[in-house]
Amino acid sequence: MIxxxxxxxxxxxxxxxxxxxxxxxxxxxxxVGRRGKNVVWFCSPDTVLxxxxxxxxxxxFHPRGDPAPLPIHTGVTFDLAGGDAAVYSDVRRFGRLRRxxxxxxxxxxxxxxxxxxxxxxxxxxxxxxLARSRSPIRSWLLDQRRVAGIGNIYANEALFLAGIHPALPxxxxxxxxxxxxxxxxxxxLRAAIAACGTTLRDYRDPAGLEGSFGPRLVIxxxxxxxxxxxxxxxxxxxxxxxxxxxxxxxxxxxx
DNA sequence: CGTGCCCCCTGTCAGC
DNA sequence: TGCTGACAGGGGGCAC
Numbered sequence: 001m002i003x004x005x006x007x008x009x010x011x012x013x014x015x016x017x018x019x020x021x022x023x024x025x026x027x028x029x030x031x032v033g034r035r036g037k038n039v040v041w042f043c044s045p046d047t048v049l050x051x052x053x054x055x056x057x058x059x060x061f062h063p064r065g066d067p068a069p070l071p072i073h074t075g076v077t078f079d080l081a082g083g084d085a086a087v088y089s090d091v092r093r094f095g096r097l098r099r100x101x102x103x104x105x106x107x108x109x110x111x112x113x114x115x116x117x118x119x120x121x122x123x124x125x126x127x128x129x130l131a132r133s134r135s136p137i138r139s140w141l142l143d144q145r146r147v148a149g150i151g152n153i154y155a156n157e158a159l160f161l162a163g164i165h166p167a168l169p170x171x172x173x174x175x176x177x178x179x180x181x182x183x184x185x186x187x188x189l190r191a192a193i194a195a196c197g198t199t200l201r202d203y204r205d206p207a208g209l210e211g212s213f214g215p216r217l218v219i220x221x222x223x224x225x226x227x228x229x230x231x232x233x234x235x236x237x238x239x240x241x242x243x244x245x246x247x248x249x250x251x252x253x254x255x
Numbered sequence: 256c257g258t259g260c261c262c263c264c265t266g267t268c269a270g271c
Numbered sequence: 272t273g274c275t276g277a278c279a280g281g282g283g284g285c286a287c
Binding site for chain 3: 037052053054055056057092094095096142144151152153154197198199200201202203220242243
């Protein structure tokens with residue numbers, strides 16, 4: 001049970017700190033889940049807390065009596081009955097904590113796209129969605145309303161595995177490339193999850209450990225290095241203000 | 256409505 | 272050393 005809430009960084013919340021703290025106090029955390037890149041606490045009575053970690057957010061468990069101080073960048077502390085605490089810490093404060101009722105949570109969840117590892121995300125479905133957009137495919141993959149849960153690293157990795165240039169408009173992807181993209185998205189996510197994620201710099205799991213997928217990236221962050229599949233050299237470009245990486249031979253440019 | 260761009264914020268690193 | 276600018280795994284808001 002959440003006995004009390006301390007808010008040190010109100011800008012992490014989508015509502016005034018007082019309302020948030022009052023709304024969460026007394027709630028029982030029944031189940032912890034995930035939707036896209038969001039951690040979701042399903043609580044009773046009728047409360048759903050959605051936590052987006054942004055770039056540097058961390059959710060940490062602080063056991064009762066732990067002499068270690070709270071992290072420097074602690075933004076919100078959930079004091080649990082019994083003396084333990086759950087701590088949300090975030091250096092850059094790009095993360096967000098949003099409180100919903102069950103009803104408003106379901107409405108919000110519908111604004112997100114399919115789960116790429118879910119059963120309903122099929123190659124056929126992907127083809128239909130791609131056909132509706134002119135966005136560069138790298139931007140398309142990052143848009144959480146299309147597919148929920150892919151970020152810049154895994155978008156780039158999946159496009160390389162599928163042999164698709166990141167700037168290619170979604171609807172211009174050849175039919176023969178859709179199934180490979182579908183497969184690549186799922187393969188990359190599964191492998192990264194199995195490796196506990198990718199630590200470029202900041203990412204740590206709740207136990208404070210680094211993910212081990214970083215050394216297994218084949219395209220992301222490898223500008224100037226040889227392609228792992230051909231004699232080409234990896235290029236870095238910028239699409240919508242974010243880095244994109246590709247091999248000019250394995251991922252031929254549009255036109 | 257779909258799309259693209261800017262911005263939020265702090266820390267780190269390369270280059271001078 | 273110290274300064275400056277570029278860059279970082281995300282996503283909301285706004286203009287067109």
